[in-house]
Every structure is written in structure tokens, then in C-alpha cells.
């Protein structure tokens with residue numbers, strides 16, 4: 001897809017990165033800041049493994065997973081097999097609606113407070129229950145069909161690593177963000193995320209450096225990013241209060257300028273690759 005010069009507002013953001021780098025923490029912090037700016041923030045939990053995002057957002061319980069709405073994982077697997085045997089893999093559909101807004105979902109599939117809405121795709125609960133592909137397929141379809149109102153913005157908490165790119169989850173995202181903690185592994189994964197993002201025609205908007213213990217470490221990482229051609233959106237220092245809140249299952253909130261500065265940069269209109 002060719003780059004256009006047309007400015008495009010960021011409405012669909014996905015947060016990717018290495019396991020444990022702080023994706024869910026940053027999703028919660030972005031949701032807080034965006035809601036303060038009067039956005040209705042739709043958070044999609046697309047990570048099939050971790051179970052704490054609803055607490056990070058201050059919800060007592062998670063919503064029912066979308067996987068139940070479409071008849072469960074086995075049903076999606078059956079449909080996947082059928083679609084593969086028909087040789088038609090691109091148009092597979094498990095959601096009955098051609099388009100849907102969050103308000104079209106049954107009430108127990110959504111939890112909402114303070115301008116933040118959580119929708120979750122589904123989790124792996126048992127050993128040997130099979131791969132997470134059905135969740136990837138459902139995430140991709142939900143994102144493709146999701147209609148956002150003018151005052152809504154979407155933030156997706158991705159599973160760790162890059163497998164979601166193989167499942168095409170990014171095809172309906174217009175801003176891919178990578179989280180980098182101070183490690184070479186994490187930096188290299190961000191590089192890979194940037195490459196894969198451009199391959200699917202989405203916009204890689206930059207890296208959030210996280211869990212840095214000093215200004216020096218932050219600037220070393222930003223320089224490393226620059227040398228790899230990766231733009232930095234900003235840095236979040238290691239804050240014990242974030243760690244303590246997440247350990248206690250409390251809502252993640254942070255005062256100071258770090259998150260507002262990142263959101264300012266993230267929302268800057270920019271040329272889209274679509």
C-alpha cells in the first residue's frame with residue numbers, strides 16, 4: 001500500500017512488545033489519559049494468556065469473553081477447519097453482524113466505568129485445549145467489524161511477541177506502538193514489530209520506553225532506538241507504585257507528565273500508510 005500525504009487522526013491503537021515489558025500497564029495508563037481527554041476508550045484485551053487487565057483498569061470482574069458469544073473455541077475451530085477445507089481463508093466470519101459497535105454487544109460482554117470500556121476476546125483455561133488461533137481469528141474479525149463513534153478511540157492489549165501479526169490482527173489498526181524495557185531482547189523485538197507492521201500496511205507510530213531506572217538509561221535506549229530507525233514516543237520510569245498496584249490487583253494510575261507527553265505525541269495527526 002502506498003503512503004499518502006493525507007493526515008489521519010489516530011483512532012485504533014495496538015500495544016505490542018516482549019512478554020512482561022509493560023504492555024498491559026501502558027494500555028491501562030493510555031486508557032486513563034485518553035479518558036481524561038474526554039475520549040470514550042474501548043480497550044480490547046486480545047491477550048489469551050493474562051488475566052489481570054480488568055483489575056489494572058479498575059474493574060472488579062472481567063466481561064464475558066467474545067469467544068462465548070460465538071459459541072466457544074471449539075465452534076471457531078470447526079469453522080476454521082471448514083473454511084480451510086473450502087480453500088477460502090480470508091473471508092472467514094464467526095460474528096453474525098457485518099459491522100458492530102460496542103453498544104451492539106450484549107451487556108455482559110462489556111464492562112464500563114469512567115469513560116473506559118473493556119471487551120475481552122477469550123483466555124486459555126486448560127492445558128492441551130489447543131492453540132490460541134481461534135482467539136486470533138476472532139480478534140481480527142472483531143477489529144475489522146468494529147465501528148467507532150467520533151468520540152471513541154480503541155486501544156488493544158496484544159499478546160506478547162509477534163504471533164498476532166501472522167494471524168492478521170493488525171490489519172484494522174492504524175497505530176502500532178511497541179513497548180521496550182531496558183533489554184536487548186526487547187529492543188530487537190520492537191525492530192521486528194516495526195518491520196512486520198509495515199509489511200501489513202499499518203502505521204508503526206513509535207516506541208514507549210518503559211521501566212527505566214534513570215534518565216541516563218532512558219536516553220541510552222532512545223539513542224539505541226534512533227540508531228535502529230525507530231521513533232520514540234517517550235519514556236515511563238520504573239515507578240514502584242505501578243508495580244505495587246498491579247501486584248495488589250488495583251487500578252493503574254500515574255501522576256506527572258510522562259503519560260500525557262506520550263499521548264500528545266501519539267495523537268499527533270500523521271500520514272497514514274493505508
Ligand SMILES: Nc1ncnc2c1ncn2[C@@H]1O[C@H](COP(=O)(O)OP(=O)(O)OP(=O)(O)O)[C@@H](O)[C@H]1O
Nearest residue numbers: 019020021022023024025160211237238239243246
Ligand atoms: N513503569 C513501570 N514501573 C514499575 N513496574 C512496572 C512498570 N511497567 C510495568 N511494570 C510491572 O512489570 C510487570 C509486567 O507488566 P505488564 O503486565 O504490564 O507487562 P505485559 O507486557 O503486559 O506482560 P505480558 O506479556 O505477560 O502480558 C508488572 O508487575 C507491572 O506492574
Ligand SMILES: [Mg+2]
Nearest residue numbers: 023024047050
Ligand atoms: Mg499483559
